[in-house]
Amino acid sequence: MTDQTPLTANSPIGTWLDHPVGGPAITALLGAGGGFDASSLTPVLGLPLQQLVVLSQGQLPQEAVDALVLQVNGGVVPDGSAEPTGWQERVTTGRFAGQTVIVTGAASGIGRATALRVAREGGRVIAVDISAERLADLAGLVPGAEIVTVAGDITQQADIDAITAAAGPSIHALANVAGINDDFSPAHETSDAVWDRVIAINLTGGFKLMRAVLPAMLAAGSGSVVNVASEAGLRGDASGNAYTVSKHGVIGLTRSAAFMYGLQGIRVNAVAPGGVATGIPFPPNVSEAGKARLSPFQAQIPTVATAEQLAASITFLLSDDAVNINGVVLPSDGGWSVQ
Numbered sequence: 001m002t003d004q005t006p007l008t009a010n011s012p013i014g015t016w017l018d019h020p021v022g023g024p025a026i027t028a029l030l031g032a033g034g035g036f037d038a039s040s041l042t043p044v045l046g047l048p049l050q051q052l053v054v055l056s057q058g059q060l061p062q063e064a065v066d067a068l069v070l071q072v073n074g075g076v077v078p079d080g081s082a083e084p085t086g087w088q089e090r091v092t093t094g095r096f097a098g099q100t101v102i103v104t105g106a107a108s109g110i111g112r113a114t115a116l117r118v119a120r121e122g123g124r125v126i127a128v129d130i131s132a133e134r135l136a137d138l139a140g141l142v143p144g145a146e147i148v149t150v151a152g153d154i155t156q157q158a159d160i161d162a163i164t165a166a167a168g169p170s171i172h173a174l175a176n177v178a179g180i181n182d183d184f185s186p187a188h189e190t191s192d193a194v195w196d197r198v199i200a201i202n203l204t205g206g207f208k209l210m211r212a213v214l215p216a217m218l219a220a221g222s223g224s225v226v227n228v229a230s231e232a233g234l235r236g237d238a239s240g241n242a243y244t245v246s247k248h249g250v251i252g253l254t255r256s257a258a259f260m261y262g263l264q265g266i267r268v269n270a271v272a273p274g275g276v277a278t279g280i281p282f283p284p285n286v287s288e289a290g291k292a293r294l295s296p297f298q299a300q301i302p303t304v305a306t307a308e309q310l311a312a313s314i315t316f317l318l319s320d321d322a323v324n325i326n327g328v329v330l331p332s333d334g335g336w337s338v339q
Ligand SMILES: NC(=O)c1ccc[n+]([C@@H]2O[C@H](COP(=O)([O-])OP(=O)(O)OC[C@H]3O[C@@H](n4cnc5c(N)ncnc54)[C@H](O)[C@@H]3O)[C@@H](O)[C@H]2O)c1
Pocket: 104, 105, 106, 107, 108, 109, 110, 111, 128, 129, 130, 131, 134, 152, 153, 154, 155, 177, 178, 179, 180, 181, 201, 205, 228, 229, 230, 231, 272, 273, 274, 275, 276, 277, 278, 279, 280, 281
C-alpha cells in the first residue's frame, strides 16, 4: 500500500504503470499473460485497466484484473473502487424521445454502446445482430426503455425485411454499425471468401438496410443515417485490402446518399473510428505479409477509445443536435487522421 490514491480496475492504465507498486505488478502480469510490453500499451494509457479484458480478447481474463487490484491493495478491495474515473458518458435526456432508431451490430462493442445510449436518451431501439445469444440480455438493460431485438444477418434480404417490419412505419434513424475485420491480406493474397464476406457485411449489408429505411424517411420528410466507416476508409495503412475497400465504399455510400437526399430532409453521415477497445475478432490465418507491412503504422495509433466514446460520436450525428450536418465523415480517432 502507498499513500497514493488506491488503484482500481477503473484507474487508467497510465496511472497503473506510473505507480510504484502497480507499475511492476501490471508489467509482470501483462508480460506473462499475453506478450504485452509497456511500449505496446502506449495507445491505451488513458483507458481504464478494465478495458484490457475486452481488448485482449481473452488473454487477460477478468479474474486476473480482480487479482491484480487485490495484490496492489494488500488483499483488500479499496473503497469506491466501483466508482468510474475519467471520461463518462453524459446522457442527454429525451434526445431520441419519440423516435425509432435501428442500430446494427447491437450485440457487441460500438453497436451495443450506441443502442444503449439511444435507449437511455428515450429512443425506441431496434437492436439488430447476427448473434441472437449475445443480443439476449440487451432488452432488459435500460429500465423503462423499449429495446426490440432482431436476430438477423444484414446480408440477407429476408432479414432486412424483418428489421423494417419490427421497426414499423416510422423509422427516424439508422446506425449501420455491424462489421467484421479482414485478414490483413494485400490484394494478391486476398481470397474470394474473405473479399466476398467483408464486402457483403461491411458495405452491401449497410447499403441494403439504408435502402430499406429510406422510403419511410422520404415519406416523413426527415431522417438520419450514420454509417460506421473506419480509419481504413481514409487511408491505406490501417487494414488489409478487403476491409480498406469496404470502408472506402462506406464513405462513398454516405456521400452519395447525403447528396441525393439532402434536399428531402434526410441527413447521411459517417463516423470513422480509430482504435476502439472491443472484442471484434480477427479471422484465422491473418496474412503475415500484410501484418508485417501494417504493424509499424498501426503502432502509431495515438489512442484507443472505448465503445461508449464512439457511441458519443455516433449518437451526436444521429441526433437532431447535428441538424445542419450532412455528408460528413467524422474521424473519431483521437487525432490519428491528422498524422
Ligand atoms: N474496434 C475497432 O477498433 C474498430 C475500428 C474502426 C472501425 N470499426 C468498425 O466499427 C464497427 C463495430 O465494430 P466493433 O469493434 O464494435 O465490433 P464487434 O465485433 O464488437 O461488433 C460487431 C457486431 O456486428 C455483428 N455482425 C457481424 N456480422 C453481422 C451480420 N452479417 N449481420 C448482423 N450483425 C453482424 C457481430 O455479431 C457483432 O456483434 C464495425 O463496422 C467495425 O468495422 C471498429
